[in-house]
Each structure stands twice: as C-alpha cells, then as structure tokens.
Amino acid sequence: MSFGPFLLLALMEGLVSAAVLALMASGLSLVFGVMRVVNVAHGAFFMTGAVLAWFVAGHVPGPPVVGWLVALIIVPPLVGLLAAAVDVLVLKRLEYEPEAVIVATIGLLYILEQVALLSFGPDARPVAAPFSLRLQLPWFGYSGYKLFVVAAAGAVLLAVWLVMTRTRFGLVMRATQVDRVTARAFGINVDRVYAGTFGLGAALAAVAAVLVVPTTQVHYLMGGDPLLLSFITVIIGGLGSLRGTLVAALIIGLSDGVISMFWAPTLSKIIATLLVALVLVFRPQGLFGAKA
Amino acid sequence: MKGWLFHLAVLGVLAVLAVILPAYHANNLARVLVLAVFATGYNLAFGYTGMLSLGHALFFGAGMFGAALPVTLWGWGGLPVLGTGMLAGGVVAAAVGVLALRTKGVSFMIVTLMFAQAGYLTLIYCNAVTGGDQGLVLPGAARQVLGLDLTQDGSRLWLALGIYAAALAGALGLVGSRFGRVMLAMRENEERSRMLGYDPYTVKLKVLVISGLYAGLAGAAYGVFFGYAGAGFATVQYSILPMLYSLLGGAGTALGPLIGAAVMFWLIDFASGLTNAYLMLVGVVLIVVVLFAPRGILGYVRERWLPWLP
Structure with a gap:
C-alpha cells in the first residue's frame, strides 16, 4: 500500500477512536463541569459497561444484532444508576471535597475492577459485531461497523448537547454549574442534579463501551487507557468545557x-502525557478554554 | 523526650519480632519495613505538608532503577547503589516538583500522575536498558551491603529495620524542627504562611525532594533486597499504596505509615489466599477510610488517648 491510502486508513482508525473518546471524555467533562470533581473511576464505568454488554449479548437469544441492541438500551441506564448510587452513598457524604473524591473514586476503581475479575474472570472475551458489512475501498476493505460507531457517537453527542441546551434538565444542570448556592435558593434540588449528572457521565462511558466492544475485546483492566486518554482530552480541551472537549477529542x-x-x-x-502535565502547569484553562 | 522513648520502644519491639518471627513472616516484615520507609516519605509530603501526590511511584521507580542500572551496566556493589537510588529519587522529585508545584490541589494530583505515567512509559519504551516488562534480575554478587548477604532472610530483615529506624528518626527530627512547623503551617493555611514571610513554593519543593529521597531509598532497597527491578513498580498502584498506608495508619503521624503498611500488607496477604480479587481490599479500605476515618488509626489514637504523639 502506498502512502496516501495508508494515511487514509490511519485517519479512519483515528476517527473511530476520536468518536469513542469524545463520548467518554464528554462524560468526564460534564461531571467536572457541574460538580467540580474528578471521577477517576470513569474508566472503570467504561469497563463495567463493556462487561455488562458482554453478559447481555451472551444471554439474549437470536442473531448478534438483537443482543447488542438490548445491551445498548439497558446497559447505559444500569451503569448510570450504579454511578448515581455511588454519588448518593459516597460522594455526597464527602461533601464533594475534591481531593477526597479523587481518593474515593480510586477506591471505587479498584472495587469495580476486582468485582469484574471475580465475576467475569481474567480472560479477554469478544462480543460479536451486530452486523458484518464491509466497505470495499479501492485500496483496502474497511469495517462498516466502525463507521457506524462514528455516526452513532455523533448522534449521542448531539442528543447530549440538545439535552444540555434545550431541556429543563439541562437548564437546571447549567444553573447548578454556574452557582450551586443560588440554584439551591431557587428551589433546585442540587443533590438530585448531582446524582443525575454523575449517572449521566457514567452512562456516557457505558454507551462508548457498548459501541466499542464489538471492535475490541472485553477485559477487566480495559478501562485504564481510555481513562488516561479522556483525562488528556478533557485537560487539553479545558476542564469543564464541552466544546473544547469535543475539539480536543478529534485532535x-x-x-x-x-x-x-x-x-x-x-x-x-x-x-x-507530558503534554498534558505541561498544559496543566502553564495553561490550566486548557488550550481552548477561556481564561478562568 | 516521651516521644523519642516511645519510638525507641517501637523499634525495640520490631527487633524482637525480627528474632522470633518464622522465616515467611520475617521476609514479609522486611517488605513491610521497606514499604513503610516509602510511605513515611510520602507522609512527609502528604500528611505534614498537605501535598497530595499521585506521582510517588515515579520516585520509587527512579530509586529502584537508579540502583539496578549501575549494577547491570557497570557492576557496582550493593552499598553504593543504595546511594545512587536514593539520589535518583530526590533528583526526579526535584525535576517534577519544579513544574508540578506551580499547581495545587486537584491539578497537582493530575500533573504528578501524568509525570509518573510518562516515566513509567519511558521505562517500558527503553526496554533495551531497563528490561521493559520483564525487568532486571540483580545478581547475588550485587546484593551484599556492609558484609550482610541480602540473599539471606535474616540479614535482609536487619538491614530493613536499620533503614526504617534511620528513616523514622529523620522524619521525627524534621517534623520536630522549626522547618517542620513551617511544613504544618503550609498544610493548615498556605496563604497565611505566605503572609508570615514563608515562600510556599520553596518549602514545598524542599519537602518534596526529601520525600523523593525517601521514596528513592525505599525503591533501591526493595530492588537490592529482593533482587529484582521492574517497571511494574512505577505504575500508578505504587503511588496509591503509600497514600493508602498513610491514610489508613494516620496522615500526619510518624508511625502511621508503618501501621498502615503492616495492616494492609497482612490483610492483602490473607485475602490473596482466599481469592484472586484481593486488590478489592485496597478499594474498600480507601473508601471506608475516606468516609468514616479520615484521620486514620493513629490519628484517632492521638485524638483520644495520646495527644503528645508526633
């Protein structure tokens, strides 16, 4: 293969990882933006989503597409509920003290991984792709499912954006983000907003997981790399800025x-990783964020 | 005075244990003591000065390879490489600190985490020198320090106890000094200390370098004692462990890291006999401590019974 098609292949692969990364990182960014806490267990929620997707796909009869669709419908809400429960039981009691939340979510990361190790086991397992369409380009064939992942991630992100800007829940979330005390004074149930935000963030990671598992394998330690990349994305994009996160995910x-x-x-x-450290040191508002 | 006598008594108890413990547990005690040196250094930065770092694995790893590389490359002996390892930990901590200390709080945690991750990946990347995933096995000839043969359980334990005693004395001396009070002032109220004329940046950098020296010495000792240096010791987990030991034993107490290390080590040792998911304990203890016992074991003891504990 000559250089041109090779670059095209690299860009297409990059686009797929950018789409998944954008989903994952927007969840992390949302949580940081609204709640001002860093969720270190975000990658573990991703992994939990993948393990649940494997479980659901394996227990639904019929062709792979049915199991996968069922997983896509029920896994993200499940993971979201789990995260909301963690918020109420743990994070709320810590009064969202940033450093304590990091320590607690590190603990949560270990617990989720080890529960997966106990129930799912140490081996990597595949999930069948819902369809096996192959797109034949002049130079190479490309998985149609991967292109579908890009489109689906785009649709989910669009939905998140619509929820944030066009619905009452989004308005309440943004109000809480700007000023939690005033929001509470206006009768907003901040506790519920926080639980909802934390759940939504984790659910986004789970959506990313269900989308991505047919192209990779499920493993109980699979959350590490996506977590690191999401950190990088959120920091380069500017902490808490959703638009910056999307641009950074693409880059x-x-x-x-x-x-x-x-x-x-x-x-x-x-x-x-070095770039991220230096950005945080010299430009803490991120490469695209406005001066705080 | 009471404090010094108390700690001498603790060291005495450890020495008695060193004599009477069976080989398996004596070997574990040596590991715990080395990890306690690491955690004691971590606690100087975290418990006493309020710097919550997630990058100490890098200093530990720097110490380990700072000791292992002179052995494999130039055939150095056990005692000098303990020094080079310790120095490597301090130098790397200084380099990280110069940049990372421009941030604080959550940013500081993430910056140190990122530097540590970059360091870990570098160890993997330079696998021709560092052995990458496999790591390096240190030959027995390099594991002789001051006439002690560290391939033997007994001598290993005695040297570990000696190093821990020195580390504890150093920490007690530092915390009791005037500089120690400035460290506490930084933890309690950085702005007010700045107003009193102390520069938080230089104070914290000094403490971080001292903490790095501890971590480097511990990493070097771990490598030389157990004959192996691997990149696995520079992973995030080895930043989380000293934090866990300090939190559990009591952040800002001199003996807390030792207690935390010992409790966690034997808990995990016990659990690993029952299940392969023994690391779950790390998560559970982290959450339980941060939720219900933010002062840790010794912090609680100090609050209730022994207010003079350093």
Missing part, C-alpha cells in the same frame, strides 16, 4: 491514530 483521536500507525504507540503516549 487527539486523529493524531493518536496517525502517530501510532507510523511510530511506536508508547512514544505517542509518553508525549501526550
């Missing part, structure tokens, strides 16, 4: 696809 996903196709993936990860 990072595409460049990750290209860099890891042409150079060693470890090297690209080293550069990305």
